[in-house]
Amino acid sequence: MDKLTACRFCQKEVGYELRTCRHCGEKDPLGLEEEIRPLIAKGQRIEAVRRVVELTKVGLKRSKDYVDSLS
Numbered sequence: 001m002d003k004l005t006a007c008r009f010c011q012k013e014v015g016y017e018l019r020t021c022r023h024c025g026e027k028d029p030l031g032l033e034e035e036i037r038p039l040i041a042k043g044q045r046i047e048a049v050r051r052v053v054e055l056t057k058v059g060l061k062r063s064k065d066y067v068d069s070l071s
């Protein structure tokens with residue numbers, strides 16, 4: 001699967017801020033939340049972080065921050 005790096009609204013590179021597109025200001029530009037929130041809801045935070053790392057190219061630290069920001 002290709003990594004998710006482009007905003008689904010404006011198609012520009014999202015960068016490190018995963019919750020809001022820095023170009024168009026739309027929320028959840030990669031469509032990650034519906035994938036990640038159920039894992040967090042089930043208490044599977046480590047799995048959630050792993051999934052974000054897998055789907056994006058922002059690395060472990062940013063992925064963890066992202067999961068924390070959804071909790």
Ligand SMILES: [Zn+2]
Binds near residue numbers: 007008010023025
């Ligand atoms: Zn955008």
